[in-house]
Amino acid sequence: MTTYTPMIQQYLQVKAEHEDAFLFFRLGDFYELFFNDAIEASNILEITLTSRDGGSTDKIPMCGVPFHSAEGYIETLVRKGHKVAICEQTEDPREAKGIVKREVVKVVTPGTITEGKSLDANSNHFIGAADQLDEKLYALAYVDLATGEGKAEIITGDERTLIGEIEALGMKEIVVRERLHITLNEWMAKRDIVLSMENGEEDNNSLNVQSNIPNELHEACDILVSYLKRTQKSSLEHLRPFEYIQKSSKLSIDANSMRNLELVQSIRNGSKEGTLFWLLDETSTAMGARKLRIWIHQPLADRAAIEDRLTIVSDLLEDYFLRDDLKTSLKEVYDLERLSGRISMGSASGRDLAQLRNSLRRVPHLKNALQQSGHERLQRFSEQIDPCSEVLDLLEASIAENPPLSVKEGGIIKDGYHEKLDQYRDASRNGKEWLAGLEREERERTGIKNLKIGYNRIFGYFIEITKSNIHLADLSRYERKQTLANAERYITSELKEKEDLILNAEAEGQELEYTLFCTVRDEMKNHIRRVQRLASVLSELDVLLSFAEVSEKQRFVRPQFHDGRALEIKNGRHPVVEKMMDHSLYVPNSCKLTEDANMQLITGPNMSGKSTFMRQVALTVIMAQIGCYVPCDSALLPVTDQIFTRIGAADDLASGQSTFMMEMMESKYAIANATGNSLLLFDEIGRGTSTYDGMSLAQAMMEFIHDEIGANTLFSTHYHELTKLDLELERLVNVHVAAMEQEGRVVFLHKVMAGPADKSYGIHVAQLAGLPDTIVVRAKELLDAFESGEQAAVATAASEQMTFFDLQEEPDPVSESDKAVLDQMKQTDLLNLTPMQAMNLILDWQKQLGSK
Numbered sequence: 001m002t003t004y005t006p007m008i009q010q011y012l013q014v015k016a017e018h019e020d021a022f023l024f025f026r027l028g029d030f031y032e033l034f035f036n037d038a039i040e041a042s043n044i045l046e047i048t049l050t051s052r053d054g055g056s057t058d059k060i061p062m063c064g065v066p067f068h069s070a071e072g073y074i075e076t077l078v079r080k081g082h083k084v085a086i087c088e089q090t091e092d093p094r095e096a097k098g099i100v101k102r103e104v105v106k107v108v109t110p111g112t113i114t115e116g117k118s119l120d121a122n123s124n125h126f127i128g129a130a131d132q133l134d135e136k137l138y139a140l141a142y143v144d145l146a147t148g149e150g151k152a153e154i155i156t157g158d159e160r161t162l163i164g165e166i167e168a169l170g171m172k173e174i175v176v177r178e179r180l181h182i183t184l185n186e187w188m189a190k191r192d193i194v195l196s197m198e199n200g201e202e203d204n205n206s207l208n209v210q211s212n213i214p215n216e217l218h219e220a221c222d223i224l225v226s227y228l229k230r231t232q233k234s235s236l237e238h239l240r241p242f243e244y245i246q247k248s249s250k251l252s253i254d255a256n257s258m259r260n261l262e263l264v265q266s267i268r269n270g271s272k273e274g275t276l277f278w279l280l281d282e283t284s285t286a287m288g289a290r291k292l293r294i295w296i297h298q299p300l301a302d303r304a305a306i307e308d309r310l311t312i313v314s315d316l317l318e319d320y321f322l323r324d325d326l327k328t329s330l331k332e333v334y335d336l337e338r339l340s341g342r343i344s345m346g347s348a349s350g351r352d353l354a355q356l357r358n359s360l361r362r363v364p365h366l367k368n369a370l371q372q373s374g375h376e377r378l379q380r381f382s383e384q385i386d387p388c389s390e391v392l393d394l395l396e397a398s399i400a401e402n403p404p405l406s407v408k409e410g411g412i413i414k415d416g417y418h419e420k421l422d423q424y425r426d427a428s429r430n431g432k433e434w435l436a437g438l439e440r441e442e443r444e445r446t447g448i449k450n451l452k453i454g455y456n457r458i459f460g461y462f463i464e465i466t467k468s469n470i471h472l473a474d475l476s477r478y479e480r481k482q483t484l485a486n487a488e489r490y491i492t493s494e495l496k497e498k499e500d501l502i503l504n505a506e507a508e509g510q511e512l513e514y515t516l517f518c519t520v521r522d523e524m525k526n527h528i529r530r531v532q533r534l535a536s537v538l539s540e541l542d543v544l545l546s547f548a549e550v551s552e553k554q555r556f557v558r559p560q561f562h563d564g565r566a567l568e569i570k571n572g573r574h575p576v577v578e579k580m581m582d583h584s585l586y587v588p589n590s591c592k593l594t595e596d597a598n599m600q601l602i603t604g605p606n607m608s609g610k611s612t613f614m615r616q617v618a619l620t621v622i623m624a625q626i627g628c629y630v631p632c633d634s635a636l637l638p639v640t641d642q643i644f645t646r647i648g649a650a651d652d653l654a655s656g657q658s659t660f661m662m663e664m665m666e667s668k669y670a671i672a673n674a675t676g677n678s679l680l681l682f683d684e685i686g687r688g689t690s691t692y693d694g695m696s697l698a699q700a701m702m703e704f705i706h707d708e709i710g711a712n713t714l715f716s717t718h719y720h721e722l723t724k725l726d727l728e729l730e731r732l733v734n735v736h737v738a739a740m741e742q743e744g745r746v747v748f749l750h751k752v753m754a755g756p757a758d759k760s761y762g763i764h765v766a767q768l769a770g771l772p773d774t775i776v777v778r779a780k781e782l783l784d785a786f787e788s789g790e791q792a793a794v795a796t797a798a799s800e801q802m803t804f805f806d807l808q809e810e811p812d813p814v815s816e817s818d819k820a821v822l823d824q825m826k827q828t829d830l831l832n833l834t835p836m837q838a839m840n841l842i843l844d845w846q847k848q849l850g851s852k
């Protein structure tokens, strides 16, 4: 190391502490990267790789990005799963003795990046921390650094369950202690989730973010907060106390079911189009959109809380004008949560504060409108709204109407807020006018018409009087500064005072303005919690307005809840499928699960709508439990505690499991965790293995669910044999999705009807799919044979075909002499024969067999 220049040595010291990050090393107007960092980053960022002398014999690889456009480069690296440590000069180079001090001021990581073009403000970006509590028990804490929102929950299950939850929440980075690092490393690598290690023990009590959560979760929260402190190195005042996600108060939907039901991400391409979120998102603010996502992820399981949301939606639905008015106002409310985050982390600009002010201006109106709505529940909602008047007053007084983005070039603070700043501005804006005024004044006072005020760099501003006019001036007021051939130059104390102001006005004004701005911004920190609470209430209002809006457009109705287990949906629809097709083409279907008959076995042709029917029931339950109206004529629902699904082909490619294995694992998970209050949806269980295997598994599962769990269950199958199970399982009923055959083709009616389906129509669907006629015809032949109980005939027909070219006639029975040859052959010890002996033996056998 000693052979390197002092600067490179400094670089290497800093880099040693940030081995896992690209080090952006500030040199003047650039961030430079060296050594391997430079080689790799130049590749990823497609920038030129150069080199420089660093004291050693070899040149050092180097690349760099201008600091003013670094954000985009940092974002690119982070998006690709890397970390970037930003190392700044922390002292003024003019005052530095030797090499300028440099320090890492922030480490940007995939989980902590808060700004950037690729970040979607409409969804949370959580970074999580996990801690293992027991063999099958984990603690998971997560925070959205941009908004300060934090949650913590206990995960019951193995690593797969933990990872499922991490994936469902879309986390890009997980922080753990060393022991869990070893366990999770490979899992995370397969899923492109960055696994970071935190072994520090910071004192996190000061942030007071763990007040309301059980002790088992503290360690996970600690790991996370320590990591955030270590990487962010800025105030984290905006971190809100962790919210404990208590399983019993939420409808739990495991990660597979979230995916299968396409709640926030479509299976096909991961986009939001075609998802429940897409359907329900008519929010006006980014905070609202984020809240909606979280609500969908964690619906309620508390009847009173659900009814409360539904009541607000009803009230809003009744009053179109109120809704319109509230929506218009909400559209002008900016992202208060992210603004609070920026204020806390010291990155808020004047424009951010203006946005906060503009948002707060709308709040009294929102509050009043709700208050005057005449609806008791909305009035109570209004009471929860804190207009944060002190914050608004301060911002109104201090922040200019349209401040610029830059915080150091002035124009942020309002005129009249600070006397000294006003003077600076006055001086700089009106400096010339003031001088002209002074010149006029002095001319009038002295009567010297050619008296003038001038400026030079040595003496500054001066009053110049030609020698011939000096006798007219009252020299006691002036101090002579310079004598020229035909004139004298003077200054006055007033002029000097003004000169200071004028000359320094702009520079000092900007500096003072920056200080004032920082003071206002710091003062805002004291109100962050209030602003966050306001944000939370407004985002809730935004989501409920969105529910009302969508419910009206899509003709949804208010669900009724009861304390029993029965689930009765009359003329239900799949809201997303319906929205994507012509409304009038969607065939509504009812679902009736009663205490005495809470399992349905659904049969019907492929493509008839079995899984659509099952999904629509699940979506109705979820929509109802997030407090939204539901797509049907009426719904009587129990409060469901968990939903488990085994639907479709959402295979977990990353885990490397086969489809069938996945199916079995999902089924196992459901069976192990479901209760009598759960909803189970099993779509064609067992189809991934042989018929008898699959059918037996499906039957055994149904029996188990029926006898041991008792959950409301929809089970679809192609195994017609299973439809006889209703004779054994008393709470099982058969339904089928109807189809008709017309002129040899199948017509799907998409109508769910009582009783089992009589045909499977699989061959018709194959025909629809365009399979060659030869195959379709042959399949029909075989099917007819199977159905008429002629399996033997089918088998024979098949074997006839297979043996057509091989055997022409029955072989002769074996004679006694031939048998003797065969016996000799069997008993011959080939290993102890010479080739010659073997040849002779074969010749002998041929003779005995009568061969020629």
Ligand SMILES: Nc1ncnc2c1ncn2[C@@H]1O[C@H](COP(=O)(O)OP(=O)(O)OP(=O)(O)O)[C@@H](O)[C@H]1O
Binding pocket: 577, 585, 586, 587, 588, 589, 604, 605, 606, 607, 608, 609, 610, 611, 612, 613, 750, 751
């Ligand atoms: N109630 C309905 N009204 C109108 N169209 C429907 C209805 N239900 C389903 N469909 C249409 O039928 C298509 C097939 O439905 P779905 O995938 O549910 O069939 P399936 O019986 O589960 O098929 P498979 O057994 O092959 O999985 C859907 O994509 C949808 O377009």
